[in-house]
Amino acid sequence: MSDAIRPQPGIMEIALYEGGKAKLDGHAEVVKLSSNENPLGPGTAAQDAMRALALGNGAAGLHRYPSTDHAELRAAIAEVHDLDPARVICGVGSDEIIAFLCQAYAGPGDEVLYSEYGFLMYKISAQAAGATPVAAPETERHTDVDALLAAASERTRLVFVANPNNPTGTMIPMPEIERLAEGLPEQALLVLDGAYAEYIEGFDGGQALVEARANVIMTRTLSKIYGLGGLRVGWAYGPQAVIDVLNRVRGPFNLSSLQLEIGAAALRDQVHVERSRKANAEARRWLTDALRDAGTGVDESQGNFVLARFDGAETADAVDAALQQEGILVRKMGGYGLPQALRITVGTMRDCQRLAAVTARVLGERT
Numbered sequence: 484m485s486d487a488i489r490p491q492p493g494i495m496e497i498a499l500y501e502g503g504k505a506k507l508d509g510h511a512e513v514v515k516l517s518s519n520e521n522p523l524g525p526g527t528a529a530q531d532a533m534r535a536l537a538l539g540n541g542a543a544g545l546h547r548y549p550s551t552d553h554a555e556l557r558a559a560i561a562e563v564h565d566l567d568p569a570r571v572i573c574g575v576g577s578d579e580i581i582a583f584l585c586q587a588y589a590g591p592g593d594e595v596l597y598s599e600y601g602f603l604m605y606k607i608s609a610q611a612a613g614a615t616p617v618a619a620p621e622t623e624r625h626t627d628v629d630a631l632l633a634a635a636s637e638r639t640r641l642v643f644v645a646n647p648n649n650p651t652g653t654m655i656p657m658p659e660i661e662r663l664a665e666g667l668p669e670q671a672l673l674v675l676d677g678a679y680a681e682y683i684e685g686f687d688g689g690q691a692l693v694e695a696r697a698n699v700i701m702t703r704t705l706s707k708i709y710g711l712g713g714l715r716v717g718w719a720y721g722p723q724a725v726i727d728v729l730n731r732v733r734g735p736f737n738l739s740s741l742q743l744e745i746g747a748a749a750l751r752d753q754v755h756v757e758r759s760r761k762a763n764a765e766a767r768r769w770l771t772d773a774l775r776d777a778g779t780g781v782d783e784s785q786g787n788f789v790l791a792r793f794d795g796a797e798t799a800d801a802v803d804a805a806l807q808q809e810g811i812l813v814r815k816m817g818g819y820g821l822p823q824a825l826r827i828t829v830g831t832m833r834d835c836q837r838l839a840a841v842t843a844r845v846l847g848e849r850t
């Protein structure tokens with residue numbers, strides 16, 4: 484290939500995102516605990532909407548382009564969250580909104596800030612936009628507001644904080660987030676990633692802060708508690724001026740008619756959200772205790788996964804290998820700078836019991 488044909492600066496520095504494994508040779512059925520998916524799957528309302536589309540006019544209507552303004556999906560979001568639909572933007576997962584933010588607000592010479600164990604897409608999207616990713620250290624796997632403020636500069640354009648964070652599962656109190664929003668340089672926009680917000684009863688993900696300030700936007704997703712990772716629907720709520728900017732880079736038909744219809748039905752099914760939150764809290768409690776009893780370090784997680792820390796990368800790899808032999812897939816954390824840890828999605832109680840038994844056996848054999 485000609486050397487003259489080359490991508491924009493920064494693109495070749497992107498380390499390809501590796502999704503959680505989904506298949507294992509020799510195992511017809513696997514227990515997939517590698518991508519923070521809801522083990523209950525999508526709710527009945529989402530499934531019914533999908534079926535209705537497949538059987539009814541939805542299928543015959545596929546020659547029609549979908550709505551460009553997502554009015555009905557935004558109305559469902561506004562109804563469920565009691566917010567202003569004009570200040571909502573919808574994307575192909577919240578990943579797409581992260582990309583819009585980087586594309587619209589950061590370019591060569593600009594910095595995109597996040598914390599040490601922040602979600603990998605922040606770095607990838609910053610690099611894709613030609614901006615410089617900057618990571619601030621965490622304190623004991625918790626977002627450190629002082630470290631973020633110290634790392635912010637006149638070049639910082641975006642600051643991403645997931646609360647609770649993935650892969651650590653930890654969360655910091657809202658007054659800390661407010662202190663961050665207050666202390667950032669004036670040209671920096673704070674992005675609160677609320678991918679796991681629904682797992683905490685009564686938590687608004689930072690919605691009130693978005694309403695109180697002009698420099699905060701919140702992203703949310705249907706991929707986690709709604710059990711719709713395969714559908715690809717995310718959204719954000721922010722200052723009107725920011726939403727107007729993001730809508731300029733958003734493709735007019737970024738969401739298909741299926742995403743729009745099923746997404747709206749899923750949002751209105753809060754019974755499923757409630758049921759999923761309860762099941763997760765119960766299994767997470769059990770799993771955390773069982774992993775601690777087996778001798779691993781586990782912080783209290785607020786999400787639908789736990790980060791299990793071992794005495795080194797070798798032990799983590801041995802546990803991972805033994806789990807794979809049993810057909811159980813978890814996420815290795817080398818890519819996040821945590822090679823001694825495994826991130827384990829909270830599955831069903833039965834999944835958790837199987838996983839804990841294998842872990843305890845491997846650790847027992849190694850001591």
Ligand SMILES: *Cc1c(COP(=O)(O)O)cnc(C)c1O
Pocket residue numbers: 519575576577578579602645648649676678703704705706707712715716717
């Ligand atoms: C899973 C996850 C997302 C959601 O990604 P989607 O593109 O909406 O599926 C966003 N942020 C964090 C921190 C996540 O863990």
